[in-house]
Structure formats: C-alpha cells, structure tokens
Amino acid sequence: MHGWELGLVPVRYYQVLNALLDTERALAHDPVTVNRLRRVRERRRTEREE
Secondary structure (H helix, E strand, C coil), X not given: CCHHHHCCCHHHHHHHHHHHHCXXXXXXXXXXXXXXXXXXXXXXXXHHHC
C-alpha cells in the first residue's frame, strides 16, 4: 500500500511509516519487513551524515 492510497502526501506517509517502524507491534506483525526497513533507514541516515 502506498501513501496516496491512504490519502497521504508523500512526506506524511514516510513520517507515519518511520513512526510505525519503531513500534513493537509492527515488529511482532512482520519482523522481516520491519527489520529490513529499519536497516534501509539507518543506512540512509548514515549516508546523509557523511
């Protein structure tokens, strides 16, 4: 599902997604996807800091 399907602009979609990635409920629901997205997020943060 994408943000526009939820009626969200892209910035808001990614804000919500990032907040969800930090919840135990999301991790319990789909640990593989949540951990993959957490790694992607961390890699992008590290790249921006360099």
